[in-house]
Amino acid sequence: MGAIDKEYGNLEEHPCVVAFAAILCLLLFGFTMHDMKRPEYLPEFWVKLPAVEGLERGTGASRPPTFNITLRVNNRDSEPWHFKGPGRVVVAYAGVPLAHADLAEFTVPGEVISSVPIVATSEGLGLPNELYDRMQSQRRRRERVKLAMHVTLDGVRLWCTANHGGRLSARFSMAPPLTARIPDR
Numbered sequence: 535m536g537a538i539d540k541e542y543g544n545l546e547e548h549p550c551v552v553a554f555a556a557i558l559c560l561l562l563f564g565f566t567m568h569d570m571k572r573p574e575y576l577p578e579f580w581v582k583l584p585a586v587e588g589l590e591r592g593t594g595a596s597r598p599p600t601f602n603i604t605l606r607v608n609n610r611d612s613e614p615w616h617f618k619g620p621g622r623v624v625v626a627y628a629g630v631p632l633a634h635a636d637l638a639e640f641t642v643p644g645e646v647i648s649s650v651p652i653v654a655t656s657e658g659l660g661l662p663n664e665l666y667d668r669m670q671s672q673r674r675r676r677e678r679v680k681l682a683m684h685v686t687l688d689g690v691r692l693w694c695t696a697n698h699g700g701r702l703s704a705r706f707s708m709a710p711p712l713t714a715r716i717p718d719r
Contacts, residue, residue, distance in 0.1 A: 536693040577615050577642065578608040581683050583696045588660060595660025599624045599632045609642040616641050617687055625654050625686040630665060632656060
């Protein structure tokens with residue numbers, strides 16, 4: 535028998551101590567995993583779209599499509615939430631990306647809702663004719679024009695749909711991939 539067994543006894547003689555230690559380890563592991571995934575500590579995101587410009591037919595457009603976006607971040611944790619970047623915002627209509635912007639690093643203090651202003655724009659002037667006609671057709675029918683906002687933060691893609699021509703605010707959920715390409719103008 536080893537020196538430890540002589541001094542403290544054999545653990546097989548104390549099954550309650552072994553069971554207590556095992557239960558304590560499982561509880562500590564469970565609380566640690568639960569605390570890491572608690573949804574109240576994850577920020578909540580939503581977007582507002584206060585201004586849109588340049589949604590004109592490409593042949594007569596004088597400026598590119600530009601979307602003034604406000605990304606709202608609700609940090610429900612008591613500690614600051616840091617976005618270290620890089621991030622990206624893409625605005626799409628009918629699955630076609632219209633404008634984009636890069637997101638720089640920002641911090642939201644604990645238990646605060648912050649606004650992050652973003653200006654998403656395109657390199658080209660106006661909209662492709664097919665998209666412009668589709669958008670105008672919806673407007674003539676008094677339908678809301680739905681714009682998809684895709685935001686990538688820390689490798690996580692979020693998306694929501696905002697209505698152009700109506701109340702422009704929406705909450706994010708996990709993003710499906712953008713599949714369409716911008717047609718030639």
